[in-house]
Amino acid sequence: MKNSVNIGLIGLGTIGGGVAKILHEKADSITKQVGTPLTLRSVADLDETRKASLPDPSIFTTNVQNIFDDPDIDIVIELIGGETPAKTFIQEAIQRGKHVVTANKEVLAKHGPELLSLADKHKVGLFYEASVGGGIPLIAPLKRNLQVNDISSIHTIINGTTNYILTRMEKEGLEFSAALKEAQDLGYAEADPTRDIEGFDAAYKIAILATIAFHTDIRPEDVFHEGISRMTSQDFQYARELGYAIKLLAITKKEGPFIQVRVHPVFIPDDMLLAKVDGVFNAVQIEGDLTGRVIFYGRGAGSEPTANVIVSDVIHIARSINTGTEMQPELYLDTPKQIIPISEIETRYYMRMTIADMAGVLAQITRVLGENQISISSAIQKEADIKSQTAEIVIMTHPAQEKAMQQALDQMESLEAVKEISNLVRVED
């Protein structure tokens, strides 16, 4: 039993500020849950102007070493984000015998297994609930409640920025650039939105989830990812007509020893619950042999939801410290990694193209698809544009292998009658 469990916080941005606020405002309730007070003892940030936001600015420092050197600090919260120097800070804290709580998806996705075994070696905890799904309890339930399950797949809307943009395109008929601009104005998207838009952020998160779900060491470079910038208002119109929604999904599946892990826009049937997840909300759908389908839904970002799960991780550790309990290893990786490359994956496809408005073109396209063992499940041809003498057609296919589809695309592009292949989107049923 200690008089107090002491915390060092690195990074006093939006989320760090939220954590400091919760520790201050909810001190009574936290003390009751831990059995002893949690004391925020030191806060490090390079930007000295931020110290004013602290209830007690005297604990502020611009020198992060003060946190590592303080033998009374039990738990370090790392919230600076990005790979460098966050990874070094996490390592340093662990090596100094401090428990670590972090929201850092990039470090966890790239270096999680090494850091977790380092923590295990030093008998400290490394918790990262906040790194995936913001305010949604996800990693703890996966480890604690779904572990007996053999998980077969995870489908998740895990990036709030892109889901906001796609929702605005769907509901308001906006084009991508207008929806992105709106998201930037509202602070949902960054000035350089590449990490979100191109699926890097979602790739980090699905790598973390797949690693836990399949007990396999999955890294960001194993994740195929493709962004949403090619989506247009036409695609949303066709999707609606065909009974689908368009979402950026991060998907991982295990079939026998083979794992697929990918991030890209998909058509999903509009009666799936995931199709109803709008705006900045996130949702994670997990299929297991015992539980069947389980879905977790909530705010995937934002200062308060994220700060809440960080403090929950801190409380979990603090209770163990207070009762003298040793941390138990939280991750075991015993399944060999056999990733299926995207070229080998089979899905259905939605394809939109502009063709010359003349007889026999559809037959040419059908022939190319057929030669590549791709069969059509439905097709829509809209009224021709008389001025340009072109027509737009949309084709939905039966399941086909990605490499066959790519080859068919190459061949179709070389047909004179095909003016443009405007979009190709995978379908998940």
Added chain:
Amino acid sequence: MKNSVNIGLIGLGTIGGGVAKILHEKADSITKQVGTPLTLRSVADLDETRKASLPDPSIFTTNVQNIFDDPDIDIVIELIGGETPAKTFIQEAIQRGKHVVTANKEVLAKHGPELLSLADKHKVGLFYEASVGGGIPLIAPLKRNLQVNDISSIHTIINGTTNYILTRMEKEGLEFSAALKEAQDLGYAEADPTRDIEGFDAAYKIAILATIAFHTDIRPEDVFHEGISRMTSQDFQYARELGYAIKLLAITKKEGPFIQVRVHPVFIPDDMLLAKVDGVFNAVQIEGDLTGRVIFYGRGAGSEPTANVIVSDVIHIARSINTGTEMQPELYLDTPKQIIPISEIETRYYMRMTIADMAGVLAQITRVLGENQISISSAIQKEADIKSQTAEIVIMTHPAQEKAMQQALDQMESLEAVKEISNLVRVED
């Protein structure tokens, strides 16, 4: 570090059989997670014919005392259901120093706080994830991840039987009795369906959730409950017309020191995610000051989903036993109980009635409502039935207090022009 953690199982019904099967079939994976094997050492059931289903029938006994008397049994799983003798069995196990895992919602709702403090006193764990929401991880996330949050409300579809019936009424236009019959034929409803249909089952579950969420001792007798048997196909038609779905919700809310906890059918807007939860699925929507809205969705019943969370609880305890960790108290109740009676609760209402088809009736009804401070937000009057000279009207009200509404109903029933008040359903927005 022990050679094995030993389990005694009481009750070899569907779920008990599922637990025995998982412990057998997933032994390797479980051993890896616990760090030592879990051994099913003894199984007690009064029905001897059930022993044949066990991989090793020699561990079967009809005498439950054998389990309590066995000093090598570390964890007792209670799966006989019902209050008596299950409560005594749980007590006995705890007093003998054994950890307990149970799916028993009735015992937990009625006697949870006493049993949890008994477990605390004997330094053993009492886990009951399976008592609420079947295969959905719910209690652990509430305790572990949402605890810093001040929870303001829980809205939940927590009874699969009634949700199945309501879904069939909505999608197929069935009447209640036909949908119930179908549910019984499929094994989703019992021969005597009262516990499900009248909301007793949901009342137990919401009492358990409210106790955890609000740190207040809520018992089944604190829960107002009303069943679904008055719903008709007309109500579903009007609901659709008005943009609502009809669900049996268990609801608990905290406003200042006041807690409301109730189970009854409600109209909910059809664009809410809960409105899309169909069939035997369950969902729990939790609102907190930090997390905002979080939803958990999955199978609320069934042998495998339920057995999965039971084994997860067992693994959680076994890991602690294996590392020599003491169990930490899992529940603290420090908030005084101030339940708002249903008569004081304010909601909007849907009301359907048959009136005489003559001038001035709507005016009479409006006057009665007005005298009780109830204002109308919309009304539908359908074509009159010429033969009986009656018409059906549906009224949606603005928020009004339950007791004012009940008084208005009494007064309306005494109006000569009101032939029948067919249904009154609360609305949650």
